[in-house]
Amino acid sequence: MKKISLLGATGSIGTQTLDVIRANQDSMKLVAMSIGQNIGLGEQMIREFKPKLVSVLSKDARDELFPVLPPETKVVFGEEGLIEVATHPDANLLLNSVVGSVGLKPTLAAIECSKTIAIANKETLVTAGHIVMKAAAEKGVSILPVDSEHSAIFQCLNGEKKSEIAKIILTASGGSFRDKMRDELKNVTVAEALDHPNWSMGAKLTVDSATMMNKGLEVIEAHWLFQLPYSQIDVILHRESVIHSMVEFKDTSVIAQLGTPDMKIPIQYALTYPDRLELPRTKRLNLSEIGSLHFAEIDYERYRCLKMAFQAGKIGGTMPAVLNAANEEAVAAFLSNHISFLEIETLVEKAMERHVTINDPPLEAILDADNETRNAVKKLIQ
Ligand SMILES: NC(=O)C1=CN([C@@H]2O[C@H](COP(=O)(O)OP(=O)(O)OC[C@H]3O[C@@H](n4cnc5c(N)ncnc54)[C@H](OP(=O)(O)O)[C@@H]3O)[C@@H](O)[C@H]2O)C=CC1
Numbered sequence: 604m605k606k607i608s609l610l611g612a613t614g615s616i617g618t619q620t621l622d623v624i625r626a627n628q629d630s631m632k633l634v635a636m637s638i639g640q641n642i643g644l645g646e647q648m649i650r651e652f653k654p655k656l657v658s659v660l661s662k663d664a665r666d667e668l669f670p671v672l673p674p675e676t677k678v679v680f681g682e683e684g685l686i687e688v689a690t691h692p693d694a695n696l697l698l699n700s701v702v703g704s705v706g707l708k709p710t711l712a713a714i715e716c717s718k719t720i721a722i723a724n725k726e727t728l729v730t731a732g733h734i735v736m737k738a739a740a741e742k743g744v745s746i747l748p749v750d751s752e753h754s755a756i757f758q759c760l761n762g763e764k765k766s767e768i769a770k771i772i773l774t775a776s777g778g779s780f781r782d783k784m785r786d787e788l789k790n791v792t793v794a795e796a797l798d799h800p801n802w803s804m805g806a807k808l809t810v811d812s813a814t815m816m817n818k819g820l821e822v823i824e825a826h827w828l829f830q831l832p833y834s835q836i837d838v839i840l841h842r843e844s845v846i847h848s849m850v851e852f853k854d855t856s857v858i859a860q861l862g863t864p865d866m867k868i869p870i871q872y873a874l875t876y877p878d879r880l881e882l883p884r885t886k887r888l889n890l891s892e893i894g895s896l897h898f899a900e901i902d903y904e905r906y907r908c909l910k911m912a913f914q915a916g917k918i919g920g921t922m923p924a925v926l927n928a929a930n931e932e933a934v935a936a937f938l939s940n941h942i943s944f945l946e947i948e949t950l951v952e953k954a955m956e957r958h959v960t961i962n963d964p965p966l967e968a969i970l971d972a973d974n975e976t977r978n979a980v981k982k983l984i985q
């Protein structure tokens with residue numbers, strides 16, 4: 604039985620994870636979960652899945668939720684609450700689908716308690732991949748990818764030798780503005796940015812997809828998950844999001860993983876690995892219906908966030924945490940209409956320029972870099 608702690612239950616990945624658990628109650632059980640501010644949806648979920656422990660964003664939210672819940676549900680809050688959910692003694696697997704670098708500490712705490720990690724929260728590996736992977740290796744804990752590209756590569760690598768990989772190739776849809784020239788991006792709106800051509804996802808990730816910072820975060824995530832240098836990680840534009848990523852081997856052979864753009868596929872695979880279960884309500888891939896698949900080279904001047912992410916990854920140390928923190932603040936400011944779309948990349952660039960990298964940083968140095976960067980970016984926005 605998979606006994607699951609779920610962080611970010613009310614989000615896009617969280618709700619789809621609960622769909623998978625609901626359909627597989629004979630082999631999966633929700634033990635603990637966290638929500639943010641969506642108390643209404645959280646309450647419905649608690650009534651349906653009856654987790655023993657729930658974490659909410661704030662003490663006020665806990666006080667609002669606590670009286671309406673069954674007495675056997677324990678409600679906690681804040682950063683400590685996320686850690687309590689991630690380390691619940693009855694759980695054997697953490698699915699981390701909270702958004703942002705707030706996901707890092709709970710992941711590390713769960714590894715310490717020897718839980719299997721199904722990781723959707725890409726910011727965990729972007730900010731502290733070296734610490735997370737080392738801790739997981741020491742504890743003998745598996746880190747199973749949920750992100751569609753990383754799940755694809757994980758599936759392509761099944762049984763293959765790492766020494767025989769030439770490169771991994773992440774596919775990128777190009778996001779909401781892929782058919783616009785760079786100077787057409789000056790006045791784009793939040794609503795336009797949130798209109799992703801292929802995937803339905805949370806707001807932050809949908810904007811990241813439009814700037815291609817998402818692909819940049821995924822490049823860094825792949826570097827840590829598959830322990831490959833950046834010279835062996837490539838990105839290609841692929842409009843349809845049908846090929847979720849590929850691996851090219853030394854002998855030029857390429858293995859790709861395909862499927863309809865439905866996150867329930869990689870979520871369920873992470874929860875059932877190494878087995879595969881039926882996924883009844885997901886549309887089967889019909890290539891003759893799709894007709895043709897398209898590919899194009901990335902223009903790194905058009906997608907400067909992707910270029911900066913490669914730079915941050917290669918610099919290493921605290922720089923990826925700075926890239927990520929600046930991006931989180933800038934995207935939040937764009938979503939609340941305080942800055943324009945193109946200012947996102949300008950703010951990330953300024954944050955990277957002002958930062959003096961600390962190599963092989965301990966966790967405290969990463970958290971400091973994250974915090975300092977957020978303050979600096981907030982000042983630039985005022
Ligand atoms: N959506 C997708 O298809 C994919 C997502 N991912 C990654 O998975 C993660 C989640 O993405 P997604 O589901 O789209 O995001 P959503 O914005 O849809 O959901 C985020 C979840 O985190 C909660 N949350 C937000 N901020 C905080 C906080 N400060 N403390 C505690 N909880 C918080 C939200 O609570 P509430 O809503 O209640 O406020 C919600 O439950 C991201 O890292 C993303 O990059 C990776 C691949 C695909």
Ligand SMILES: CC(=O)[C@@H](O)[C@H](O)COP(=O)(O)O
Pocket residue numbers: 750751752774775776777778802808811812813817818866
């Ligand atoms: C579904 C998923 O994994 C997202 O992270 C996806 O990668 C977004 O697609 P693009 O960033 O390619 O637009």
Ligand SMILES: [Mn+2]
Pocket residue numbers: 750751752821
């Ligand atoms: Mn992805």
